[in-house]
Amino acid sequence: MIIAVANQKGGVGKTTTVVNLGTALARKGKTVLCIDFDPQANLTSYVACEPGEETVATVMRAAALFQPADLGAAVCRSDKFGFDFLPADLRLSEADIYLATAMS
Ligand SMILES: Nc1ncnc2c1ncn2[C@@H]1O[C@H](COP(=O)(O)OP(=O)(O)OP(=O)(O)O)[C@@H](O)[C@H]1O
Ligand SMILES: [Mg+2]
Numbered sequence: 001m002i003i004a005v006a007n008q009k010g011g012v013g014k015t016t017t018v019v020n021l022g023t024a025l026a027r028k029g030k031t032v033l034c035i036d037f038d039p040q041a042n043l044t045s046y047v048a049c050e051p052g053e054e055t056v057a058t059v060m061r062a063a064a065l066f067q068p069a070d071l072g073a074a075v076c077r078s079d080k081f082g083f084d085f086l087p088a089d090l091r092l093s094e095a096d097i098y099l100a101t102a103m104s
Contacts, residue, residue, distance in 0.1 A: 019046055019081065023081045033075070033084045035086040039091075041092075051087035053073075055074055055086070055089045056086050056088050064098045
């Protein structure tokens with residue numbers, strides 16, 4: 001099952017919802033992967049993830065350019081919250097540019 005938490009309005013509880021929903025589902029025994037799709041990377045900070053070079057930003061860019069991506073290298077594990085986690089970083093803010101190019 002894929003659950004997307006999205007709202008254009010800021011500060012309405014998106015990140016908080018993802019942390020709590022992800023934690024609750026993991027405690028129920030589900031295997032959970034939380035993906036931070038926000039260039040602000042608040043969720044990444046919240047779970048205290050120190051991303052390496054590979055993040056959702058590099059994975060997205062590679063996908064848009066039909067290049068291979070090392071998804072496994074990008075995924076982190078949060079033992080505190082009990083879920084796997086794909087961190088974001090500011091480079092994700094470039095996605096609208098290369099996605100528009102890739103789709104034209
Ligand atoms: N159910 C709630 N009740 C009270 N406060 C809440 C609730 N959910 C979130 N908050 C608070 O609201 C603020 C904004 O929450 P959050 O960061 O999750 O929003 P967001 O939609 O992800 O924001 P942004 O658009 O900046 O990414 C935080 O201070 C959070 O602690
Ligand atoms: Mg947020």
